[in-house]
Amino acid sequence: MHEKISVFPDTVCVGSNGEHLELTGITKEQSGSYECIASNDISTPDVRTVQVTVNYPPFISKARSTGTPVGQKGVLQCEASAVPRADFEWYKEDRRLFNGLNGVKIENHGKQSMLVFFNVSEEDYGNYTCVAMNTMGITNASIILYGKTNIRFQSMKPWLGALITQLKL
Numbered sequence: 001m002h003e004k005i006s007v008f009p010d011t012v013c014v015g016s017n018g019e020h021l022e023l024t025g026i027t028k029e030q031s032g033s034y035e036c037i038a039s040n041d042i043s044t045p046d047v048r049t050v051q052v053t054v055n056y057p058p059f060i061s062k063a064r065s066t067g068t069p070v071g072q073k074g075v076l077q078c079e080a081s082a083v084p085r086a087d088f089e090w091y092k093e094d095r096r097l098f099n100g101l102n103g104v105k106i107e108n109h110g111k112q113s114m115l116v117f118f119n120v121s122e123e124d125y126g127n128y129t130c131v132a133m134n135t136m137g138i139t140n141a142s143i144i145l146y147g148k149t150n151i152r153f154q155s156m157k158p159w160l161g162a163l164i165t166q167l168k169l
Contacts (some may be wrong), residue, residue, distance in 0.1 A: 028054045028056045028083065030054060031052055031054045032052060033051055034049070034052055035048070035049050055083045055135070055136050057082060057137025057139065058086040058132035058133060058137065059082065060130065060139055060141045061079050062079035062112075063077070063079070065143055065146065066143075066145055068145060068147075069147070070121060070147065071120065071121075072119075074116070074117040074124070074145055076115040076128055077114050078112070078113045080113075080132035082132065082134045085110070086111065088133075089130075090106060090113070090115050091131065097128075103118055104117055104118075113132075115128065115130075125146055127143075127144055128143045
């Protein structure tokens, strides 16, 4: 009896032993559904679909510093791809931040975490660290919340009007 095993999409067979198949050097890009066809000279081929999941540590793909004026709402965003999904923690300097304390809210949505400031103050400005972790590993990124002027043209009108009047004289 001669047994042939084919694995799709890559038609690669390494170390087949009975009902086990060992795939070496697999990457996260190779996660997905595979169709396994086992055939011999005696019976019709047996076809099974197998879902292959490749676990990998977090990789932070988005971490952008943000400028926000005092008194405004500010948001720092951090995005990490990972399998299993990453858990997030936020730090300012060496102090861990917790949801609902010190005027911040931490919102986690899938692979994205946001640190939300409802009313930015001068003390909020500085360097923050987003930490992404899962059972495969841990990584972090530095994100800065910095000040941004909040000058409105309307508030400048009287001043500009007075300046233009003085220039005409």
